[in-house]
Amino acid sequence: MSTVNTVTEQLTAAGQAIEHDSFAIIDAEAGPHGYSAEQWPIVRRMIHANADFEFNGLTDFHPDAVRAGVAAMLRGGTPVVADVEMICSGLSRPRLAHFGMATHQFISDADVIAQAQAQNTTRAVQAMRKAHRLGLLQGAVVGIGNAPTALIELVRLIVEDGVRPALVVGMPVGFVSAAESKDLMAQITDVPWIVIRGRKGGSTLVVAALHALLALAEAQQRAEGA
DSSP: OOOSOSSSSOSSHHHHHHHHHHHHHHHHHHOSOSOOTTTHHHHHHHHHHHTOTTHHHHEEEOTTHHHHHHHHHHHSOOOEEESSHHHHHHSOHHHHHHTTOOEEOOTTOHHHHHHHHHHTOOHHHHHHHHHHHTTOSTTOEEEESSOHHHHHHHHHHHHHHOOOOSEEEEOOOSSSSHHHHHHHHHTOSSSOEEEEOSSOOOHHHHHHHHHHHHHHHHHHHHHHHO
């Protein structure tokens, strides 16, 4: 049995060559780093997504993050809950389908907007609450790349309501509460997380991190099936 990923690779030989060459350039230019062999492919793909080498250092991992994320994907059927549609649109449907995963986001739902207006909160807060009411957060992979208030609310749900996602990829970008929201997430010990410290982040980076985890999951799946 082949040990080469077929689902989470580029679909053409030319595309694969460009991506692999890019990764080799990143490895060479990044030089020594403090990430483990499991963590580095995630950081490298994030660098690849926007050519910013500062993510070598800004990216921080809960000790169990990679193992928990890969396990959640291999389990099959694990929901991906996102703060915005951009993450859902950016994730590869064939790669998700390989693991029976579906995406969910509620930021533009009429009831979410109405609740945000009535309670003077953000849509992102209400979207996380809706995901909780629907039972989608428990055991989920949660990706937050746009709204710091979504990550702050998720931390509250973890602390106060006992919500236990399988993994939180918390990378909201911005100037108001973005850095603080990620620092709050990084204080959580009993839910694994991957965060970007400081103001930088974005949905593209969440997608990159999740694609890297999907590739690691496929590699483990193939190794176990060999």
